[in-house]
Each structure stands twice: as C-alpha cells, then as structure tokens.
Amino acid sequence: MTTQAKPSPVAAHHRSRLLGRQRVLIGVKLRRRGESWFASRVVSISREGFRLSTYVRLDVGMAIWIMLPGFEGRRATVLSAGDEHEVDCCFDTPLHPAILDYILRMSDPDARG
Secondary structure (H helix, E strand, O other): OOOOOOOOHHHHHHHHHHHOOEEEEEEEEEEEOOOOOEEEEEEEEOOOEEEEEOOOOOOOOOEEEEEOOOOOOEEEEEEEEOOOOEEEEEEOOOOOHHHHHHHHHHOOHHHHO
16 A cells, blocks of 8 residues: 655645636735744735745745635745745645635735736
8 A cells, every 4th residue: 555645845836836826916914933923915826825925034945824814824835935025835735715716806806917
C-alpha cells in the first residue's frame, strides 16, 4: 500500500496558477507567528493561493495567517516575494469553492477588470 504525499507549497502554487487566479482588491488582516494582526490587501486569489500587497517584510517559506473578510484566520505559506511589495502565498488547505465564490462576489468589481 502506497501513501500519497502532500504536494509541496511550490507545487500547489504552480497548480493554482494553472487553475487561474482572479484579480481582486480585498482588505484582509494578516499575522506573522507570534505577532498581532495588521491590515493588508489581496490583489489576486484562487482556491490554492493568493497574491498579497503589503509593506511588511515576509520571507519565502514563512508561515502566515490571513483573515479574509467574514472568515476566521487560515494558515498560508509565503512562496515568493516580488517587486513592489507583493508576495505570492499558498493556503495550507485550499479554499472551499463556496468561500472563493463569496470572496469574489464581495471584492471590488473594478479590480477584476
């Protein structure tokens, strides 16, 4: 009997890109381990991950917690840090499709192009 290994965060991130992130503009709360919540913004999201715009330093591999509006905090991992204070992250557990649908409906419609 073989057991299936959990995909790495990098594999999940690449899979989320294939599934297609939706452009959004959502105010969220973010927390690093052992610290208080602070405000940030999600600029794209999929079931597997999101791109975050923040001025707080987040390092690749760092565990963070994100609180999407109307939901409890959920754990994610920083996958890459880009230019202009943006980082790509993957959820430790993918969003339920209904949660993603809700988030997309309540996001800023102008941000979706």
